[in-house]
Amino acid sequence: MxxxxxxxxxxxxxxxxxxxxxxxxxxxxxxxxxxxxxxxxxxxxxxxxxxxxxxxxxxxxxxxxxxxxxxxxxxxxxDLIDVSPGAPYTPVEELPDSVLHYTLPSRYCQSDQLGDLAAQITEGTEPGYDQAEAIRKWIHENIKYQYGTSDASTSAVDTANNRVGVCRDFTHLGISLCRALNIPARMVVGYLYQLDPMDLHAWFEAYVDGRWFTFDATQELPRGNRVTVAYGRDAADxxxxxxxxxxxxxxxxxxxxxxxNEELESEKKSEQAPTLSTSVGSNNQDSN
The missing domain is CATH 2.60.40.2250 (Immunoglobulin-like)
Structure with missing residues (x-):
């Protein structure tokens, strides 16, 4: 789209x-x-x-x-984001050099303090994609989305304790829980079509089976039609x-x-052949 x-x-x-x-x-x-x-x-x-x-x-x-x-x-x-249930965990020793830093704690993502919670959430889950999805689902079901409940200093540990926040906080918690399991995870910010209420948005990506996959704990189901603006370790980046x-x-x-709608109006006014209006793709697979 x-x-x-x-x-x-x-x-x-x-x-x-x-x-x-x-x-x-x-x-x-x-x-x-x-x-x-x-x-x-x-x-x-x-x-x-x-x-x-x-x-x-x-x-x-x-x-x-x-x-x-x-x-x-x-x-x-x-229109769609890639999903891959059962995709295997990528061992740390096989990670690209440029991905390694996404396994480490960062300013807002204290993964070294959330190991027990990560283990509890993913107990009995196959290592890899299924663990990241279990984390996304747990956050969606257990953290309340509410404006005005966090600020620029709120960290993943704060969100885990308070069980409330906004997309930034959901994302920091998802990143931290993945990293606690040695799954590289990074923050993504941009736009999401039909987000309600409309705002700039944040989600996370986890690196499993040799590539990045998109996870958005604010949404019940996987949704495409995203415009990515930036990647980083957490909100500080x-x-x-x-x-x-x-x-x-x-x-x-x-x-x-x-x-x-704009395209249709433009086509009515122009006798030129329409340009290609469909494409396929997945999230950015650059490891940076």
Whole structure:
């Protein structure tokens, strides 16, 4: 499915403030960027780099006063995500070098403190994909989704204890429980079609049987039509904006809509042959 996804952020900077932005998705196995638009007001110099996880990052300095960022893209997404019940565990000694760091504890994912819970959840489950799925299902059934119950300092241990949180917290807990079983796991942030309520979204991927698989503990069943923006160890690596100074976020809007209606209108107005509007794919298999 083709999706129009984007966000608009409005800030008020008390002083000129350096920013790192992470808003541009990349084309990959599960998505193709057809069109994108980036607007920054007032206009400032922008430089772009690729971080150690392969994410596209932009550096700007916001001037004092109101500052807005508008990003939108049309993306061909995979309608389904790959599932593979019974896929075997990949032994640590066989993991690619670039995947090893996803087995370690990180700032928000204290996997070294959640081994007992991970073992309890996955007792009697075959090592590998089935363990990751058991973790996803347990979080979905046992952690309450509720806004305003966590903040930027909430960790996986906090969520395990409090049994409440939002997608960020569900993801940190899933990552931590997988890592506690020596299953590499990473955080993914982006957009999900028909997410309710609409917002920027987070989920996790686990590395089993020599590849990455998608798991989303906020959803009852596997869902495709995702637009991935960034990968990382946890939320510290995948912030959409990182500011270095006094700056307040005044407003944020997020949207994900189907682009099919626009395509139909465009075809009516054009005598050109329509472009290919279907694709197949799975989540990004880059091991970074």
């Amino acid at each position: 083709q999706l129009n996804a984007g966000c608009e952020l409005t800030f008020d900077a008390q002083t000129p403030t350096p920013l790192i932005l992470m808003l541009r998705p990349r084309s990959g196995a599960g998505q193709w960027i057809i069109r994108e638009e980036y607007q920054i007001t007032p206009a400032v110099n922008v430089t772009e780099f690729t971080d150690m996880y392969g994410n596209l990052c932009q550096r700007v300095v916001a001037p004092q006063g109101l500052f807005s960022i508008h990003f939108s893209a049309t993306v061909q997404t995979a 995948v912030a959409f904006t990182t500011q270095f100074g006094s700056m307040q976020l005044n407003d944020m809007k997020v949207w994900v809509d189907t682009a099919q």
